[in-house]
Amino acid sequence: MEIDPGPSEEHNVNASTEDSPEIIEQKIIALAHTKTKGISDKDILSEMPDVQPVQRALVINKLLSQGLLDLYKQDKILLYRLKDPNKVKTAKGADNEEKIVYTIIEEAGNKGIWIRDIRFKSNLMPTQLNKILKSLETKKFIKAVKSVAASKKKVYMLYNLEPDRSVTGGAWYQDQDFEAEFVDVLNQQCYRFLEQKRKETKDCRGGPIAARNITFATSREVWKFISDLGISKVKLSVDDLEMILNTLIYDGKVEKTLSNDGTYLYRAVEPLLEPPGLIKAPCGVCPVRKNCSDFGDVSPINCQYITEWLA
Amino acid sequence: MAGRGRGRGKASMSINVEQLGFSKGEALPPPVLQPPPKYPPLDYKPISFTLTNETNYLLELKRDFAEFTRESSYNVQPIVIKKDIERYSDKYQDMITDKTSYEAHYDWTRMPAELKPAIKKRKVDNIKKVVKKKKDIDIETKLKELETKEDTQQSDTEEDGKEEGKNEEKEVDEHVEDEEEEADEEMDDGTDYYNNYFDNGEGYDDEDDNLDDGPIY
């Protein structure tokens, strides 16, 4: 089906004010996105008055031939409507470069692929690649997903895929935002569980080794405790819990030992020392110690921190 | 804390703001328009502690020791010239006045002999030099001469060894006799010298020498 732009306007072509056909193409697709019921020639004309009818006709014919648009008649008006992208299996009619890029992204699966890696694999120029990616994106063949690994890095994957945990951050992320409070709560609860076990040793009569063994817990036990608490909206895995338990190790509150059957055992431990005396003194935590001298406003004699501390 | 960390980090390390955790277009902290407070509010306060009985006892021991040394002859006192005016510190000074020379406090078989109160010859030389010219270089050379002299003297005593300790003691006793006389003399002559060289923070400008009383330790 061909669209006739009408003979009278044929010679009004003015190359100087024209957008490139690709841009017009994108604009029309974007417009079609906004009106799912379809757009008429009038709509296009009012949105893009600068576009010459002959050009408009060329672009629309191209989109129709690529199978991106459907044409149908409603109330004697011709409407163009965007085809469901999922139905367009592979980018039928897309040029070769697009096909190559599409395949590369498809191979990357739900872990996605960085633009730089696409460039290396496809050997395309950056500007050209950008154009193709944008085109594929607007056609909803692919999508860009922000990776939590590095906030400025985007990875591309097929439009209909669910991003991998390594990209979304799993349970700890919501829309690329790290859920610090959630992690803190879990950290505290895990510690509470292990600390409780440690306190039980007070009643242990079986000797010090038996008492110590009571304090051990596997990650699965901790996981079960947390699951039973029902404080998590998302379903946590044992691996998720092990991540939390590791933060407790870095907090110096918990130790991990390898048991005989190869699983890790966790237990709460007492630190070797009371807080050191140095940090019980104002000078121990002083933020302006580097400015402190015998003379001047920041001096041991004038020190406001010491004055406050003595008060 | 926040302003400080970021501000400095940027200046000294010149890293991309994005590496500091600012995403593109995110507002950077506003420029610092005034100096930071001298004592910024503390993010973390010192851990509080209570004085246990043990600590209190240790503090008593600590104070006793400090009081003892402060009031002992080991607290070397500047030479103070007796004044016409009564000062509150006089009482304090009188309390610790010890008319004997420090020489009596030490066992000179263990101390380098050169630390004994001066022998006559050196003292006279020194004073003359100072009073006349105050040329330090001369004193130093002179002192070095004297030191070498004394060193030989001391190594002699050392060679005598312990068995001959008695001889040594005799020697020492002789010195003592000599020096006791000299001590007074030295102080008499030396008062100007002390005024010039040592500022004890009080009464240093008091030029009214009263030399009869000698040194106060």
Added chain:
Amino acid sequence: MSLFCEKLCSVLLLEHFGPIVQSVGDDLFKHGAKSLGFIRATTGLPLPKVKEALCVLLQYGFAIHRQTEKGIQYHFLPDKVITILRYPRYMFFAKKFCGDEAEMMLEEVLKRGYETASQIIIKTFHRLEQHRSEHQSSLSMLKDKFELLVKNQFLTRSICTETMDEGPAEKIECNVPDLNMQAMAQIMQGNTDDPGDNKIYWRVNLDRFEQDLRDQIMVSAITKRVDENAGELMRQLLFLMYLRTASWADTSNPIPYSEIKEAVRKINYPLLVQYLDQYLRLLEEDSSQFLKRVGDSGGGQFSINTKEAFSQLAWTTVENIVMERFGSKAARIFRLVRSRKYVEQEQIQQLAMIPAKEAKHLTYTLLQENYLQMQELKKAGASAAPTKTFFLFYIDLNQVVRMEIEHCYHALYNTIQRREQESASNKRMIDKQLRIQTLTSNLKEHGATEEQLAEIVEMMTPSEKLQLEKVQNTIKKLGGSELQIDETLFLLTMYLHYH
């Protein structure tokens, strides 16, 4: 040398021995070994005063003198000056170990640098008479106490040559001379007599007390980590260590199980006797690694690893400091870097589970404050890619410990300065109170009536009393803080001793 070590020594000398000894100490610190003439020239002090000050420094062991080609050179010993801060704890330790009289004797020696046995005993006797007239202590009892101190090596002979050159070759002599007790009784009556130990001097064995403080730290760490029984086991192990190992060795020679069992049986810790094997296994398996099993013969051979113990203790101390200065998240990052040795920023935020921005901020703060170090690592990526630079964070514990030692010196210096200032600005009132006290005790001796005594007490107005109490508390708190800071200083110094 360190700036604040110098300043700390300086204020300590000032506090105890006045400005002249301070100036001479400062001068020696700055210039290292020096001759009398040069000290006089640089300090500008009158020669007799320089000499006197040097006598004080030598007497207390804060300086030593060496005969060289250039004459006698005086060396300053800053560590010995800083040890003044620890004297109270040494005295207290002697009290706990050997009793009140022993404590007093130790105090007498500390106050005089070194002293003869007869003088120590006589002075202690006089003090006991003054303080506790109801308590009868005899000369022979004091002599026994003195011998106990010597036997435990709290006191050691002070030999003339050791002031010339204090080397490790110095052997500890512990033969107490035969004292003429009758002569001593005569001296106490005010007569002159020869007690028989003329010029045989004793000094405090500081090395021994350092070992004790060191051991106390290890025992209390194990007590805190495991329990009382384990702590006591550690103490017994340390005793056994001394029997076979040089006191400052990194690790002890193997201690056989049979001896441990024997030692534990002698003390009253039934649970420890019952579960000795288990406790040994606990210590051996604990991550603190104070104890190692080095052999299996005869029920096991055990070795104390003091070096490793102080490494663990120093880590714990530094981690605690980071925690209190920068918060628990910063401490988490610090421990993470410790356990990973070298780690990238991205890994830090992932493993610590701290939001990227906060993690970066804390990491860079720790870097800027020198708790973390950063290493740049350039690594060629894929052929076409530009070289990628990794920034790896790591910890140099020795450097952090040195920095914290300096931090302790600074904190001590400041605290002492402030304490001196607080007492100086309230000197009038403190003096007044002192006068009232003296007056009261004098009048009491002369049998004053209750009314008269009450009158004197009234000389202090209520507001003055209130103010005085405030000042005294202030001074106490600052003094207490000094003792606390010194504990940290001591622990970190021990770490450096072994590493």
